[in-house]
Amino acid sequence: MNTFKTHLLAAILVAVSSLATAQGQSVGSLSGTVLDQSTQSPLNGAKILVDGTSLETVTHRGGSFFLSGIPAGSITLRVSYLGLSTTSVSVDIVPNETATVEVALGNVVIDLEPYTVSGTQVGTARALNLQRSNPTLSNVVAADAIGRFPDQNAAEALNRLPGVSIERDQGEGRFVVIRGIDPNLNAVAIDGVKLASPGTGERATLLDTIPSDTLQTLEVYKSTLPSQPGDSVGGYINIKTPSAFDENRAIRRIELQTNYSDLVSEWNGKVAGAFSHIFADGNVGWMINASYEKRTFGSDNNESDTWELEEGDDGSEGYATGAVEFREYDLERTRTGISTSLEFEPSADRYYYIRASWNEYEDTETRNLVELAPDAFTQISPNSFVGVDTEVVREMKDRTEQMRIFATSAGGVHEFSSGKLDYRIAFSSADEETPSDFETVFEFDGVSDIRFHNTNSPKLSIEHVGGDDLFDASAYEFDGIELASQIVSEEDLSAEINYTHQFTGGLLQSLQMGLLMRGKEKDSDLTVSESDDNPSFADSLNGNVFQNARDPFRTALPYVALNFTDRFREQQDAFAMEFNEVDSTIEDFNSTEDVFATYVMGTAQIAGWELITGVRLESTDFETSGFVYNDEEESIEAVSGSNSYSNLLPGLHLKRVIDENKIIRFSINQTIARPNFEQTFPNAEIEGNEVTVGNPDLDPLESLNVDLSFEYYLEPVGIFSVAAFYKDIDNFIYEQVNQGSFGDITDAEITSFRNGDSGSILGLELAFQRQLTFLPAPFDGLGIYANLTLTDSEATVLPPEPGESTRDLPFIKQSDLIGNLALTYENDDLFVRLSYTYRDDYLDELGAEGFEDRYMKAHGQWDLSMFYNLSDQLKIFANVINLGDEPLRAYYGESERLAQFESYGWSLTAGLKWSY
Numbered sequence: 001m002n003t004f005k006t007h008l009l010a011a012i013l014v015a016v017s018s019l020a021t022a023q024g025q026s027v028g029s030l031s032g033t034v035l036d037q038s039t040q041s042p043l044n045g046a047k048i049l050v051d052g053t054s055l056e057t058v059t060h061r062g063g064s065f066f067l068s069g070i071p072a073g074s075i076t077l078r079v080s081y082l083g084l085s086t087t088s089v090s091v092d093i094v095p096n097e098t099a100t101v102e103v104a105l106g107n108v109v110i111d112l113e114p115y116t117v118s119g120t121q122v123g124t125a126r127a128l129n130l131q132r133s134n135p136t137l138s139n140v141v142a143a144d145a146i147g148r149f150p151d152q153n154a155a156e157a158l159n160r161l162p163g164v165s166i167e168r169d170q171g172e173g174r175f176v177v178i179r180g181i182d183p184n185l186n187a188v189a190i191d192g193v194k195l196a197s198p199g200t201g202e203r204a205t206l207l208d209t210i211p212s213d214t215l216q217t218l219e220v221y222k223s224t225l226p227s228q229p230g231d232s233v234g235g236y237i238n239i240k241t242p243s244a245f246d247e248n249r250a251i252r253r254i255e256l257q258t259n260y261s262d263l264v265s266e267w268n269g270k271v272a273g274a275f276s277h278i279f280a281d282g283n284v285g286w287m288i289n290a291s292y293e294k295r296t297f298g299s300d301n302n303e304s305d306t307w308e309l310e311e312g313d314d315g316s317e318g319y320a321t322g323a324v325e326f327r328e329y330d331l332e333r334t335r336t337g338i339s340t341s342l343e344f345e346p347s348a349d350r351y352y353y354i355r356a357s358w359n360e361y362e363d364t365e366t367r368n369l370v371e372l373a374p375d376a377f378t379q380i381s382p383n384s385f386v387g388v389d390t391e392v393v394r395e396m397k398d399r400t401e402q403m404r405i406f407a408t409s410a411g412g413v414h415e416f417s418s419g420k421l422d423y424r425i426a427f428s429s430a431d432e433e434t435p436s437d438f439e440t441v442f443e444f445d446g447v448s449d450i451r452f453h454n455t456n457s458p459k460l461s462i463e464h465v466g467g468d469d470l471f472d473a474s475a476y477e478f479d480g481i482e483l484a485s486q487i488v489s490e491e492d493l494s495a496e497i498n499y500t501h502q503f504t505g506g507l508l509q510s511l512q513m514g515l516l517m518r519g520k521e522k523d524s525d526l527t528v529s530e531s532d533d534n535p536s537f538a539d540s541l542n543g544n545v546f547q548n549a550r551d552p553f554r555t556a557l558p559y560v561a562l563n564f565t566d567r568f569r570e571q572q573d574a575f576a577m578e579f580n581e582v583d584s585t586i587e588d589f590n591s592t593e594d595v596f597a598t599y600v601m602g603t604a605q606i607a608g609w610e611l612i613t614g615v616r617l618e619s620t621d622f623e624t625s626g627f628v629y630n631d632e633e634e635s636i637e638a639v640s641g642s643n644s645y646s647n648l649l650p651g652l653h654l655k656r657v658i659d660e661n662k663i664i665r666f667s668i669n670q671t672i673a674r675p676n677f678e679q680t681f682p683n684a685e686i687e688g689n690e691v692t693v694g695n696p697d698l699d700p701l702e703s704l705n706v707d708l709s710f711e712y713y714l715e716p717v718g719i720f721s722v723a724a725f726y727k728d729i730d731n732f733i734y735e736q737v738n739q740g741s742f743g744d745i746t747d748a749e750i751t752s753f754r755n756g757d758s759g760s761i762l763g764l765e766l767a768f769q770r771q772l773t774f775l776p777a778p779f780d781g782l783g784i785y786a787n788l789t790l791t792d793s794e795a796t797v798l799p800p801e802p803g804e805s806t807r808d809l810p811f812i813k814q815s816d817l818i819g820n821l822a823l824t825y826e827n828d829d830l831f832v833r834l835s836y837t838y839r840d841d842y843l844d845e846l847g848a849e850g851f852e853d854r855y856m857k858a859h860g861q862w863d864l865s866m867f868y869n870l871s872d873q874l875k876i877f878a879n880v881i882n883l884g885d886e887p888l889r890a891y892y893g894e895s896e897r898l899a900q901f902e903s904y905g906w907s908l909t910a911g912l913k914w915s916y
Contacts, residue, residue, distance in 0.1 A: 026072045027504055028093040029417045031348030032101040034063045034079055035248075042248055043081050043105065045129030047660070051076040051088075054509055054605035058133035062245035066348055066415045069502030079103045080660050082132065083125040083717040096417055098348060124769065125717045127217065135603075135612055136223040136653050137665050137709050137723060139164070143216050143242070150863050150879030150909060152293070153335070154239060155207035158218055162721075162767045162787035165818045165839045168859075168888060170299055170331060171904035174208040178220060179725065179763055180791050180814025180842070181234030185673040185701065187224075188237045190357050193407045194229065196430035196490040200524055201678020209403050210359045211337040213255065213272040213291040216242040222725070223653065223667040223707045226599040226614035227498065227514060230649045233673045233703040233727070241339035241357055244276040244285025251276040251287070252916040259295055263550075263905030264330060266296035270911070288340040294332070300552035301327040301902040302460055306852050307895035310377050313388065318380035319895050320387075323373040324452060324460060326553045330562075335361040349415035356408040367397040368549060368559045372450055372462065379451070386451045386465060392444035394476055394541065396560035402433045419501040419510075428492045437484040438565050442476040442541045444468075458857075458889050458901040462555055473558040476541035480532040481568065481575055484583075487525055494518035509603045512614075516597040522677050523590045528583040535574035537567065552903070582629055585636055589626040589681040593674070595619070612653040619646040620674065624696055626683035641682040641696030647672050661713040673701040675733055679753040684742075691742045692751045699755050704728040709765075718770030727761040732795060734812070737848040739801050759795030759811055771826075778827065785822035785835075792816065797846065807850070815840040829869040836862050850894045857889035878910040 034046040042063025049056040050070060059065045072095045080086040084105040091101050127140040134140075139161040151157040155173035159166045166173035167183065175183035183204035188195050195205045221228060221236040228236050244251070257270040270293035278285045303325045310320040339357040374387025411424030446468030453461045464470050498514035537543065544567075546559035568575060601614030625640040651669030658664065675698040684693035709723035735753050742748040767787040773780050793811040810816075822835035838860040845854040862883040868876050885906055890899035 026095040027069050027417055028072055028095055029066065029068045029098040029349070029415070030070055030077075030091060030093065030101065031066045031098055031415075032064070032103060034059050034065070034081070034103045034105065036084065037104040037106040040104075040248065042246070043084075043129075044246070045126060045133055046079055046081040046105070047129070047133055049078045049080075051078055058130075061243045062248065064245070064348070066420075068415060068417050068419060069504045071504055077101065077103070079105065081105050081125070082129050082661075082713055082715075086660065098417075100348065128713060128717065128719055128769075130217065130219070131719075132663065132711070132713055134219075134221070135610070135655060136221060136225060136667055137707050138219055138221045138223075140220075141218045150865050150881050151212050152909075153208045153212055154210040154215060154218065157212050157215070158207070158220065158237065159837055160785075160820055160822075160835075161218075161220055162723075162765045162820075163222065163763070163789040163818065164220060165815060165837075167813075169208065170297070170329065171882065171888075171902075172208050174206055175204050176207055176237065177813050178222065178234035178237075179727075179789070180761060180793060180811060180818075181727075182811075182813045183234070184676050185231075185233040186235055186237060187229040187232040188239070189229075190239045190407045190428075191241055191355050191409060192238060192424070193355075193409045193426040193428055194492060194494065194518070195405055195407055196428040196492045196520070198403045198405060198430035198432040198488065198490065200432065200488045201676050201681070203674070203676055205405070206403055209335075209361055209405050210239065211272075211291040211293065211335050214241060214289040214337040214339045214357070214359075216240045216246065222723075223665075223669060223705065224651070224671060225612060225653065226601045226616040226649070226651050227512060230597065230616050230618045230647065231672055231674055231700075233671045233701060233705075233729070241341065241355065242274060242276075242287055242289055243341055243343060244278055244287040245343060245345070247276075248278075250278065253914065255911060255913045257293075257909055257911030259293075259910075260908040261295070261297040261905060262907060263300070263903070264296055264298045268294045268296050270294070270909075283345050285343045285345075286341070289338065291335070291337045293335045295335075296330075296332050297904070297907065298328070298330045298550075299902050299904050300550065301325075301329065301900065302553055302898070303327070303900045304460070304898050306847070306892050307897035308851060310380060310385075312378040312380045312385070313376055314378045316378065316380040316385075318382060318385065319455065319897055320374070320377045320380055320385045320452075321455075321897070323371060324462075325369055325371045326555055328368045328550055328552060328559070330366045332364045333361055335359075350412070352412040354408075354410045356406075358404070358406050360402065360404045362403075363399075363401045365397070365399045365401070366562050367395075367399075368546065369395040369397070370555060370557050371395070372452075374450070383456050384451060384453050385455060386449055388449055389467075390448050390450045392448060392470060392476075392557075393479070394442045394444075394558070394560055396440050396562070396564060398436070398438045398562070398565040399434060400436050402435070403430075404433075405430045419499065421497070421499050423495075423497040425495045426493075429490065431487060431489040433488075434484070434486045437482075437486070438568070439482045439484075440538075440560065440564055440568070441479040441481075442560065443479040444470065444475055445477045446470075446475055455897065458887070458891075458898050459553070460898060461553060471556055471558065473545050474540045474542035476558065478532075478534045478538045478540065480530060481534075481577070482528060482530045483577060484526065484528045486527070488523070490520065490522045492518060492520045507604045507606060509605060511600070511602050513600045514598065516595070518595045518597075520593040520595075521591070522593075524588055526584055526587045528580040529577040530580050531575045531577045533574075533576040535571050537571075538564075538575075582636065585627050586629045586683060586685055589624060589677075589683055591622070591624040591677050591681060594621045608656060610655040610657070612651075612655075614651060616649040616651070617646065618649065618672070620644060620700070622674075622680070622696070624677075624681050624694075626681045626694075628682075628684040629686065631685070631687040639682045639684065641680070641694075643680070643696050643698070645700060647700065647702070661715070663711045663713075665707065665709045665711070667705070667707045669705050671703050671705060673703070675700065675753070679733055679735075686742070686745070689745055689748050690751075691745065691748045693742070695753045698733055698753060699731045701732050701755075702730045714770050716771070716773065719767060720770075721765070721767045723765040725761075725763050725765070729759045729761070729795070729811075730757075731755040732759055732811070734797060734846050736797070736846070754798065757796040757798055757806070759793065761791055761793040761811060761814060763789060763791035765789045781825050781827045783824040783826065785820070785824065787820050789818040790816065791818075809846070809853070810843050812843050812846060815842040831865075831867040833865040834862070835865070836860060844890060847893070851892060853893035854899050855891055855893060857891060859886060859888065861886045873914055873916055875913045876911070877913065879908070881907045881909070
């Protein structure tokens with residue numbers, strides 16, 4: 001890979017030098033607006049081309065565009081937009097002056113009949129036009145289309161795109177996986193501002209924090225330019241919020257929604273709105289989007305430890321596990337999102353803005369858990385075993401958790417007759433605050449034998465076969481209480497400036513260069529107190545039993561009452577809580593990261609190909625501090641670590657527009673992914689010869705990415721595309737147990753993170769989207785949306801001890817098959833969509849040995865969406881989510897036995913949308 005980078009960098013430098021042979025020429029500029037003729041709505045993503053030259057651009061928000069470096073004289077401007085007819089306009093260009101033009105595009109004519117793009121096709125057309133005009137391979141979903149799916153947050157909306165899948169938490173999409181790459185290896189931004197992450201040790205952005213109502217477009221760049229973030233091995237996600245200039249009128253929208261969860265039989269609701277105003281002769285625009293939702297839901301869960309081949313006391317043999325848990329979750333989630341912008345456009349060549357986005361969700365969660373841990377086994381069969389002298393524990397957790405993400409930016413754009421300067425200063429912060437995490441434990445005081453049934457299925461069941469009475473609440477004695485609070489915060493401050501110079505004559509169209517400086521700080525502070533003392537009311541579970549539990553797995557074991565938290569607070573002094581110094585310190589850390597990036601990038605037209613080539617340099621300085629705890633010495637000591645590295649990231653991108661609707665793209669580039677914070681903090685915990693420690697010396701993951709794609713945009717609105725991709729990855733990071741030395745311990749068993757050897761991912765993406773307008777009425781309202789991604793990956797994992805064999809495994813989070821299918825029907829007033837998303841099995845966590853590897857089972861989910869227009873301004877809608885009650889399932893590799901089963905039930909949303 002290093003040899004390739006050297007050769008590619010040399011080729012880029014030679015290419016940029018040879019292309020910069022532009023000849024001076026008398027030039028002017030052109031600014032304008034492109035509108036839909038029938039609605040007078042501005043068109044974002046329309047393509048602008050100057051006939052007879054290589055000059056082209058696309059419209060931005062408000063349908064506006066600015067084109068510099070145009071040869072003086074009379075020119076013909078060709079304007080195209082999927083779903084509307086292409087139009088040519090003559091314009092006179094005067095040297096050193098800016099001409100203006102307004103272009104209105106009419107409806108497409110099919111078989112001599114006018115075809116009007118309306119309804120959901122408006123959003124589809126907007127997304128496809130933006131996708132078509134982007135210089136590299138990307139996928140886009142627009143707000144109009146997001147609203148037609150039952151997606152509650154940004155992650156779920158992105159899940160509809162080719163090659164994109166999601167990780168779920170409590171049934172909701174949370175993290176986005178692009179082409180099977182771990183979410184921590186993606187770059188995520190709002191309006192170009194890279195987002196901080198509220199997770200304890202993660203870089204992945206919790207996109208379930210961001211409600212879908214506050215979004216305008218979601219863009220996924222699968223091949224990144226030198227001008228885009230270098231730490232985007234999977235891809236670069238840019239979330240755009242609405243602007244007052246998106247439409248040439250004031251915007252007023254209100255949505256009222258009710259929601260229902262079948263599992264808990266609870267109703268709640270949501271309210272959302274958008275308001276904008278344009279004033280000062282159309283030069284100033286202000287907009288605010290807001291959304292608030294309250295949702296009560298839950299999940300039914302059972303989990304187990306790893307399964308091993310065991311020999312029972314009676315000589316029987318088979319798979320058994322050392323612990324099984326049955327859990328019942330009840331949650332109340334509130335999600336709030338606000339985005340706002342103030343924009344000033346004093347002239348066609350000047351633009352200034354201030355934007356801000358604030359998103360929060362708060363979970364109030366109660367979890368009732370029973371853990372059954374056998375001491376020995378007997379009567380082991382392929383489908384059951386008896387756990388002898390099984391330890392039984394009942395736990396109740398009552399936790400409040402808040403996740404917040406804030407981003408703000410201020411900047412401007414200056415257009416010149418020969419170029420453009422843009423600049424921005426931005427700040428993003430995120431925090432995960434747990435003000436109260438209460439957990440109480442009652443332990444069964446007795447001896448019991450339990451038969452575990454259905455051990456080869458994802459839904460285990462139990463049967464009491466001997467010993468003391470498990471079902472007597474008074475047999476469960478108070479064991480202890482833990483009360484914790486934690487705040488994890490991350491702040492990210494950045495400043496950047498970019499300059500683009502336009503050339504006329506010669507091969508080189510433009511030369512762009514830029515600088516970025518970013519400082520990040522991540523901090524975690526945990527406080528834990530505990531006690532095993534209690535007042536008399538808590539002596540046993542008797543009198544503290546939850547009477548209306550769902551008991552989803554029919555264990556019939558007594559549950560801990562949910563109001564036990566209130567009783568604890570009323571008599572907290574009697575529990576004699578004591579501060580736990582070790583637990584309150586060992587997870588505390590502080591990490592800082594400074595990044596300096598610079599790039600140069602040239603764009604040229606060569607023999608009908610658009611060529612973009614350049615190189616990006618990213619330098620990283622990292623410092624971290626934490627604590628080491630030695631259990632034997634009962635000591636806590638401060639510890640620190642640091643690292644620094646620089647990465648040169650060359651890239652070459654080719655685009656061939658065969659005609660307005662057919663595009664070939666090819667790219668080869670280098671990207672990186674910095675280690676997660678939890679992987680690099682220096683905290684260590686020593687228990688005898690067992691050591692758990694972070695690794696500040698980790699190298700960043702490096703990836704060489706190759707993409708080849710063909711896009712065929714179908715009239716009036718649709719697409720067929722195929723894309724092949726390959727990633728050659730070095731230094732991937734994983735956790736492993738190794739034998740070695742740690743301090744004075746020579747035979748230590750060290751659990752830490754390390755860089756792997758190498759790996760690769762090979763994949764193919766297919767996508768098709770079209771309205772079947774060629775069918776006779778009423779079937780001409782039918783439409784199909786489908787995509788399929790096939791991948792094959794392999795990663796070589798180093799052995800835990802020298803001399804042992806390496807292991808070849810798939811990449812973590814990578815599924816062999818990802819797919820989406822949606823069937824739609826639409827007429828003037830009615831829209832119906834039945835959609836299905838599928839993700840194949842994937843490796844979720846790597847164990848020390850094969851039987852400890854944890855895999856997620858394939859997941860396929862059906863959703864139904866319906867809209868009806870009561871008038872031009874008022875719509876009613878209903879969505880049914882997870883129609884088939886698809887659960888989350890996980891299993892252990894070699895045994896293929898249960899790791900986790902979690903069911904959520906189906907849910908319903910319905911309401912009204914008003915717009916003016």
